[in-house]
Amino acid sequence: MALLLVVVFLLLPYGQARAADDLRAENGVLDLRSFDPVTMGPARLDGAWEFYWNRLLTPQDLSANTAPSPSGLISLPGTWKGMLVNGEKLGGTGQATLRLRLRLWPGANALTLRLFDIPMAYRLWANGQLVASNGVVGTDAYSETPLRSLVLASITPKGEDLELVLQISNHHFRAGGVPEGLLLAPPGVLEADRDRTWTFSYFFAGCLLVTLLYHLFLFYLDRMQIAAAYFSGLCLCILCFSMTSNTSFWAIRRFIPPLPPQWSEYIPLFFYMACAPMLFRFYHSLYPKVFHPAVRYLVDLRFVIFLLLLPIAPDHRISQYIAFSIFIGLGCAIYYVLRLFACARRGMNGAGLLLLGSGVSLLASMNDGLSHTKHINTPYLIEFGMLFLVVTQSLALAKRFSHAFMSVGKLSEELELKNQSLLAEMEERNRLEQEVINISEEERRRISHELHDGLCQKLTGARLRASILNKRLAGTDEATTMASLAALLDASTDDAYRTSRGLWPVEHDPAMPGPSLDDLARRIAKDTGIDVRLDMRRHCGQCTNPNMRTLYRIAQEALTNAAKHAQARTIRLKLCCPVLNGVTLTVQDDGIGRTASARQGSRSGGLGLGIMAHRAGVIHAKLTIEDAPRGGTIVTCAAPCDKHISPTSTRRTPPDASR
Numbered sequence: 001m002a003l004l005l006v007v008v009f010l011l012l013p014y015g016q017a018r019a020a021d022d023l024r025a026e027n028g029v030l031d032l033r034s035f036d037p038v039t040m041g042p043a044r045l046d047g048a049w050e051f052y053w054n055r056l057l058t059p060q061d062l063s064a065n066t067a068p069s070p071s072g073l074i075s076l077p078g079t080w081k082g083m084l085v086n087g088e089k090l091g092g093t094g095q096a097t098l099r100l101r102l103r104l105w106p107g108a109n110a111l112t113l114r115l116f117d118i119p120m121a122y123r124l125w126a127n128g129q130l131v132a133s134n135g136v137v138g139t140d141a142y143s144e145t146p147l148r149s150l151v152l153a154s155i156t157p158k159g160e161d162l163e164l165v166l167q168i169s170n171h172h173f174r175a176g177g178v179p180e181g182l183l184l185a186p187p188g189v190l191e192a193d194r195d196r197t198w199t200f201s202y203f204f205a206g207c208l209l210v211t212l213l214y215h216l217f218l219f220y221l222d223r224m225q226i227a228a229a230y231f232s233g234l235c236l237c238i239l240c241f242s243m244t245s246n247t248s249f250w251a252i253r254r255f256i257p258p259l260p261p262q263w264s265e266y267i268p269l270f271f272y273m274a275c276a277p278m279l280f281r282f283y284h285s286l287y288p289k290v291f292h293p294a295v296r297y298l299v300d301l302r303f304v305i306f307l308l309l310l311p312i313a314p315d316h317r318i319s320q321y322i323a324f325s326i327f328i329g330l331g332c333a334i335y336y337v338l339r340l341f342a343c344a345r346r347g348m349n350g351a352g353l354l355l356l357g358s359g360v361s362l363l364a365s366m367n368d369g370l371s372h373t374k375h376i377n378t379p380y381l382i383e384f385g386m387l388f389l390v391v392t393q394s395l396a397l398a399k400r401f402s403h404a405f406m407s408v409g410k411l412s413e414e415l416e417l418k419n420q421s422l423l424a425e426m427e428e429r430n431r432l433e434q435e436v437i438n439i440s441e442e443e444r445r446r447i448s449h450e451l452h453d454g455l456c457q458k459l460t461g462a463r464l465r466a467s468i469l470n471k472r473l474a475g476t477d478e479a480t481t482m483a484s485l486a487a488l489l490d491a492s493t494d495d496a497y498r499t500s501r502g503l504w505p506v507e508h509d510p511a512m513p514g515p516s517l518d519d520l521a522r523r524i525a526k527d528t529g530i531d532v533r534l535d536m537r538r539h540c541g542q543c544t545n546p547n548m549r550t551l552y553r554i555a556q557e558a559l560t561n562a563a564k565h566a567q568a569r570t571i572r573l574k575l576c577c578p579v580l581n582g583v584t585l586t587v588q589d590d591g592i593g594r595t596a597s598a599r600q601g602s603r604s605g606g607l608g609l610g611i612m613a614h615r616a617g618v619i620h621a622k623l624t625i626e627d628a629p630r631g632g633t634i635v636t637c638a639a640p641c642d643k644h645i646s647p648t649s650t651r652r653t654p655p656d657a658s659r
Contacts, residue, residue: 025049025100027073032184033160035105042114042185042193045100045164048073052097053085056137059128059165062099074098079177092176092316095139095169102162102184113164114190115151117180117246119173119265120144125165126155141171141315148264150249152190172315174323194249201248204387208239211394218401227400230282231393237278238386241271247383266310269322273306276329282393283336286350286400287343295335302328333362349403350396357392361385433618441549451500459496463489498523520556521573528563536575543577547619547639551575551585554615554623557608558587558635566591566633577641587635593627612637 023035025047035043053071061067071085074096081092104111113131115124121135121144132153138144155162170176183190212235215228243252245268258264276299284291302325309318336358343351364385370376466486473479518534525532555573562571568591577583609625612635616623621639628634 025076028070028099029101029103031103032105032108033103037105037186037189042183042189045102045182045184046076049076049166050099051080051083052099053080053083053090054094055097056095056139056167056169057097057165058167059125059163062097062165063128070099071096074177076178077181079175079179081175081177092174093171094176095137095167095171096176098166098168098178100164100166102164104157104160104162106160108157108160108186110187111155111157111162111184112187112190113153113155114183114185114194115149115153116183116249117148117150118168118178119148120146120168120170120176122169123167124153125163126153127158127163131155137167137169138171139169144169144171146170146172146265147258148246148250150194150246152194154187172319174316174319197249198251198254200383201242201251204248204383205239205243205251207387208235208242208390211235211390212239215394215397227282227285228397230278230285231397234275234278234282234393235390237271237275238390241268241275242383242386244268244271247380262315265315266318269306273303273325276332277303279336280332283339283354286354286396287339287348290339290343290348295332298328299332330362330365333358333365337362350399353392353396353399357389357396360392361389364388430618437550437615437618448500451496456493456496456500459489459493463493498527517552517555517573517575520552520559524559524563524571530563530568531570532559533570533572534574535572538575538577540577545577545583545639545641547583547621547641550615550619550621551583551637551639554612554635554637555585555587557612561608562587562589562591562633566593568632583639583641585637585639588628588632590628590630590632593631594625594633 023030023032023043025045027048028050030045030047032043037043050070051072051074052068055068057068072083074080074083076098079092080090080094080096083090113124113126115122115132115134118134121137122133123130123137124132132151134149134151135147136143136145166178168176168178212232215235216232219225219229219232242248244250244264250264259267277296280291280296280299284293284296306318306321306325309321313321337355340351340355340358344355362385364381367376367378368380368382370378463486466482466489470479470482470486473482517536521532521534524530559571559573562568566589568589571587571589574586574588575583576586613623616637616639619639621637624634624636626634626636
């Protein structure tokens with residue numbers, strides 16, 4: 001920030017401020033014989049010029065014996081509006097001739113005269129030679145062609161005297177005259193001052209362009225950042241106003257040809273008037289509760305009236321409205337400073353920077369207004385004020401964005417901590433669920449073993465004794481009763497063994513870490529009469545995958561559902577464990593499918609499917625249930641596995657297979 005301010009001050013056009021202002025013309029004569037351009041800078045041709053109202057005279061007319069007498073004296077810089085000529089007060093429009101005779105300092109052999117910001121048509125003669133012209137001088141609005149310009153006229157005086165004759169016509173603007181003083185200096189001084197101003201203007205334009213594109217890109221990334229969009233629009237308006245107005249010596253003309261006179265006059269005014277709506281919307285988007293919406297209607301109305309006046313009102317009326325609008329803009333600037341001061345007192349983010357920028361911009365505007373009215377003699381600072389305003393606004397937005405990023409970062413850290421806590425909780429829950437399942441499986445195994453070694457053995461013993469007693473009681477009255485008891489014991493023993501094997505099969509596949517799928521397939525085939533085909537392709541001779549026990553339970557549920565509800569003739573049970581691809585269990589039947597099964601009253605997706613899905617989730621497996629292309633249902637469960645080797649086994653279990 002400090003470096004930027006240093007650069008700005010180095011680029012400011014100091015030449016105007018250094019011009020001598022203690023020497024003034026009197027009665028149309030300016031004595032510069034004691035003037036030193038080396039120490040005093042450019043000479044200002046300010047003071048009383050001879051004034052010939054309503055006449056466009058040439059040096060020949062003024063040197064003739066019948067030369068007219070002056071209508072009076074006009075003080076430059078200034079306008080003739082309000083002057084008294086022959087007892088009448090002049091208006092802003094009309095035409096006149098001005099003359100000044102100079103007595104030059106020694107050594108003034110070559111000079112440069114600067115005519116700046118005369119928004120009218122004029123012609124200038126120096127010692128009888130036409131040295132500068134601008135537009136077309138006329139006696140009415142139709143014959144006149146005004147044009148704003150910066151003219152550096154080269155003059156070669158002869159001797160110590162120099163006569164300047166200036167024709168001016170004004171039929172388009174509020175007040176005719178010479179609003180900016182003429183400067184006279186040796187060659188190179190005014191050119192350097194002009195180049196310095198242009199350099200600063202290009203630097204200013206570059207800063208604005210970069211700022212504009214940056215904030216426009218921010219708005220493109222996040223459409224909620226409406227303040228960035230308004231700030232981009234403000235930068236665009238300031239950029240166009242600066243490059244096309246006298247604040248930059250009309251620097252845009254270095255790149256494009258001159259525009260038509262009215263365009264060159266009203267294009268910068270258009271962007272100047274458009275700055276106010278953009279600036280208010282920018283402030284209101286940042287602090288909507290502090291900036292009153294009624295002010296927006298005022299600045300919008302000010303801009304709309306200007307647009308309506310452009311095609312219908314005379315130029316001098318538009319010029320008068322612009323002067324009135326400047327006072328409104330000054331009032332709005334004071335309002336912004338007061339509101340931003342209130343925001344800063346409340347500690348609102350970025351309000352202090354915006355207050356600083358608005359305050360400096362307001363002071364620069366007041367300086368230029370007082371300088372323009374010649375109450376003070378200082379250079380124009382509007383570009384510096386605008387640049388300072390843009391820089392502080394950019395810093396304020398950057399501060400808000402930084403605060404938002406910090407808040408997002410803090411929230412991200414908190415969210416990350418909560419995510420880590422949640423993941424740890426989920427892992428703990430999964431571990432507990434897995435432990436519950438393991439405990440359940442162990443309990444199944446214990447109960448299965450107790451049934452097998454306890455109840456099943458006792459029932460087997462009771463069945464054998466009943467069989468022996470049945471043989472002994474053959475031919476007696478109790479034979480029938482004993483035969484029924486023996487049959488009941490046979491059925492009970494088979495049910496007990498079936499229940500024991502269902503809880504935890506006693507027989508195990510030596511390659512499996514849990515219950516045997518082969519045994520499961522044989523039992524389903526034996527109990528239901530369905531052709532159950534088992535296809536296993538493993539790459540590990542001795543499977544150590546801890547998920548196989550859960551896959552067994554999923555296969556058990558899927559086979560049971562297919563046998564009970566699908567009316568299947570064939571069920572294919574497939575276990576595949578390809579290298580680096582985990583383990584996949586597939587149960588496919590050729591039954592009636594889920595939709596038809598649901599129509600016949602069977603439950604589609606009841607508790608069994610929910611249990612299957614839960615078991616798959618515990619081991620981080622992917623469970624899918626879908627209809628087969630040719631009818632039936634396909635249940636697929638893919639579980640992770642991290643061990644791989646080779647053999648392959650394929651078995652088929654016919655419906656009548658038994659152990």
